[in-house]
Structure formats: structure tokens, C-alpha cells
Amino acid sequence: MIKRKLALVVTIVMILGGCSDSTETTTQAPDTTAPSTTTSSTPAVTTTVADVTTTQASTTTSGDPVTDGYPVTITHGTGEVTLESRPEAIVSISPTATEILFALGAGNQVAAVDSISNFPADAPVTELNAFAPSVEAIAAFEPDLVVMSFDPGDIESGLNALGIPVIVQFSALSLDDAYAQIEALGAASGHVEAAAEIVDEMGRTIDELNAELGRIGSNFSYYHELDDTYFSVTSSTFIGEIYSVVGLQNIADPADAEGFGFPQLSPEFILEADPDLIFLADTKCCGQTAQTLAERPGWDQLSAVQNGNVIELDDDIASRWGPRVIDFLGAIVAALEALGE
Known part of the structure; x- marks a missing residue:
């Protein structure tokens, strides 16, 4: 239960951190009623790690879904x-799930996504509220599967009452959680082999970078900024685990006595820690840049500022736990390599 509550809180924090103004065209839901379906939903013991069971084995190639694994x-x-049966009208109320589904090759099975699912560009963005969607608005798309990153109320039970199956995937607490969610969506959408290939490629890339740079990174410290009120992450979080791949030392770890994982630091704490690298994951949500950071009182004296080691991240990439985790890691690696030049 504690792990589930933590996952819920982390999910909300990650979504808020990744929010950005979107100028993409949205699609209105069709004026239809919710369908009936033979799909059933059965409550079970809560877990953030997905398990998958099928009645028969099935294989496919990447992007080529199967229909006989159900x-x-x-x-x-x-x-x-x-x-x-294989879902053909998926509604995603999760920017991360949207990215995963399209990476799997299931994009043509996605009928609608929420208003902040801004990647990939061809995702069918709608006016569905990512934070407080309504059962009626979701059901209007006649989905045969709904994927959410959290349940803001009684959305899951309301959809289940209409015969619409729901998968809830809270924010990943680790890389293993992220892999499990990719595999779960692969199984749900009929793209099992594509999911396995994505997970294998992610794992292999991460292992190679760890072997190459793990010891080098241990010589340097970093500060990851979630927003402009100095909320950060510790090494125990999913984001922190990505930094640990290359061995970087997190200045926020000593500030998290309660083990929550997302401490709010003080400017004085950060100035005293004087991190070698500063990663801004609030460029979209809060308009922060290397320049605005340098204008904070006393921050122009930080080593990272004086040495040009303030990295402006894409909030979305830095807050989602899908395949673009590798892009996030790539930004970290580039910053670490720049230190050695």
C-alpha cells in the first residue's frame, strides 16, 4: 500500500513537471455513446510491476501486431x-503510455490521447484533461482499452461499469518498472516482440554507458531541478537512477532524511553544495534557463554556472519513463563528456 501511494504521488509530480503549453491541434470526441464489450476487469493485489499471462504463445516482428495471443x-x-481480443481503439490518458504505444508500433490502434500527450507529433491529441478526465468524455471515443497514469477519482470504476477495460500505470519507481510497463503495453496491444526489442535495446545501451562512464561520473556532483522552487530528486527515484548509470553524485541525497525521494532544497543548501553540473528540468513548465539561473542571488558564483555546465533539459523527456529515457541519458552523457574536454 505504501509503495502504491508513493507511486501515485510520484506520478502526479512527474506529470506536473512535464507539463508544457501545447499548440497542437486537438480533436473533439465524436458524439456517440459508450459501447458494450465482453472484456472483463477483475481486482487483484496492487503492484507497480506488470505481470503478463496469455493463453497461448505468440511471436511477431516489430510493429506487426498479433491477434492470436488473446x-x-x-x-x-x-x-x-x-x-x-486485441484493442483497436485505445485511449491514452498518459503522455508516457502514448509514447510507448507509438514506439511499439501501435499508433494506428490509438483513437485518442490527452491534451498534454505531445509526442509523437502524429498522436491524436484531444481536449481530454490529463489531470481530471471525465468518464463521459473518454467513453465518447468508444475505446476498447483506456490507459492512465493515475486515477484522479473514480474514473477506472466508472469506465469498468461501462464495460471498458482500464490499465493504470503509475510513474515508474525504477528502470525495471519502466521495462515492465513497456512489456505490459506490448502484451495488451499485441506487440509483444516489439516490446521485448525496445526493452532489450534500452537495457543494452544503459549497460554499455554504465561500463564506459560509471567510474568517471563518480568524480562529479549534480543538481536536478524539477521546478523553480528548488524541488529536486534523490538517487532513490527513477530519475536519480538514470544519473546513477554514469555514476554522478546527487547533492540532494543528504537532504532527504524521510526518504521521500523529492526533497525541496533551499538556495543556501545548493550554493553550499556547489554542484559540478546543474540540470534544469523546468525549462518549459517554469521558463528556466542558464541565464535565469545565473541571475538568482549568488548563483553566478556556482562552479556549474561559471564553467558553463548548466544543462537545459526538455521537461517532457526528463519526466517520462518511456523509450525516450535514452535521450535523457544522452543529454547527461554529453554533459559529462563536456566536463572532460
Whole structure:
């Protein structure tokens, strides 16, 4: 239960951190009623790590979905759901799930996504509220599967009452959680092999970078800024684990006595720690840049500022736990390599 509550809080923090103004065209839901379906949802023990069981083995090539691997049962953040057939009208109320589905090759199975699912560019963005969607608005798209990153109320139970299956995937607490969610969506959408290939490629890249740079990074410290009120992350979080791949030392770790993972630091604490690298994950949400950071009282004296080691991240990439984690890691690696030049 504690892990589930933590995952819920982390999910909300990550979504808020990754929010940005979107100028993409949105799509209105069709004026239809919710359909009936033979898909059933059965409550089960809560876990953030997805398990998958199928009635028969199936294989496919990347981007080529299967239809004979059903029914399939997925264990997700709030229980279990059984899909009797491959979903063809998925609604995603999760920017991360949207990215994963398209990376799997399931984009043509996605009927609608929420208003902040801004990647990839061809995702069918709608006016569905990512923070407080309504059952009626979601059901209007006649989905045969809904994926959410958290349940802001009684959305899951409301959709289940209409016969619409739901998968809830809270924010990943580790790389293993992220891998499990990719595999779960692969199984749910009929792209099992594509999911395995993505997870394998991510794992291999991360292992190679760890072997190459792990010891080098241990010589340097960093500060990851979630917003302009100095909330940060510790090494125990999913984001912190990405930095640990290359061995970087997190200045926020000593400030998290309660082990929450997202401490709010003080300017004085950061100035005293004087990190070698500063990563801004609030460039979109809060308009922060290397320049605005340098204008804060006393911050122009920080080593990272004077040496040009303030890295402006893409909030979305730095806050989502899908395949673009490798892009986030790439930005970290580039910053670390620049230190050695």
C-alpha cells in the first residue's frame, strides 16, 4: 500500500513537471455513446510491476501486431484486467503510455490521447484533461482499452461499469518498472516482440554507458531541478537512477532524511553544495534557463554556472519513463563528456 501511494504521488509530480503549453491541434470526441464489450476487469493485489499471462504463445516482428495471443491478463497499478481480443481503439490518458504505444508500433490502434500527450507529433491529441478526465468524455471515443497514469477519482470504476477495460500505470519507481510497463503495453496491444526489442535495446545501451562512464561520473556532483522552487530528486527515484548509470553524485541525497525521494532544497543548501553540473528540468513548465539561473542571488558564483555546465533539459523527456529515457541519458552523457574536454 505504501509503495502504491508513493507511486501515485510520484506520478502526479512527474506529470506536473512535464507539463508544457501545447499548440497542437486537438480533436473533439465524436458524439456517440459508450459501447458494450465482453472484456472483463477483475481486482487483484496492487503492484507497480506488470505481470503478463496469455493463453497461448505468440511471436511477431516489430510493429506487426498479433491477434492470436488473446485473451491476455495484465497486472497493473490497481489490479488486473483481461482483454479478450486485441484493442483497436485505445485511449491514452498518459503522455508516457502514448509514447510507448507509438514506439511499439501501435499508433494506428490509438483513437485518442490527452491534451498534454505531445509526442509523437502524429498522436491524436484531444481536449481530454490529463489531470481530471471525465468518464463521459473518454467513453465518447468508444475505446476498447483506456490507459492512465493515475486515477484522479473514480474514473477506472466508472469506465469498468461501462464495460471498458482500464490499465493504470503509475510513474515508474525504477528502470525495471519502466521495462515492465513497456512489456505490459506490448502484451495488451499485441506487440509483444516489439516490446521485448525496445526493452532489450534500452537495457543494452544503459549497460554499455554504465561500463564506459560509471567510474568517471563518480568524480562529479549534480543538481536536478524539477521546478523553480528548488524541488529536486534523490538517487532513490527513477530519475536519480538514470544519473546513477554514469555514476554522478546527487547533492540532494543528504537532504532527504524521510526518504521521500523529492526533497525541496533551499538556495543556501545548493550554493553550499556547489554542484559540478546543474540540470534544469523546468525549462518549459517554469521558463528556466542558464541565464535565469545565473541571475538568482549568488548563483553566478556556482562552479556549474561559471564553467558553463548548466544543462537545459526538455521537461517532457526528463519526466517520462518511456523509450525516450535514452535521450535523457544522452543529454547527461554529453554533459559529462563536456566536463572532460
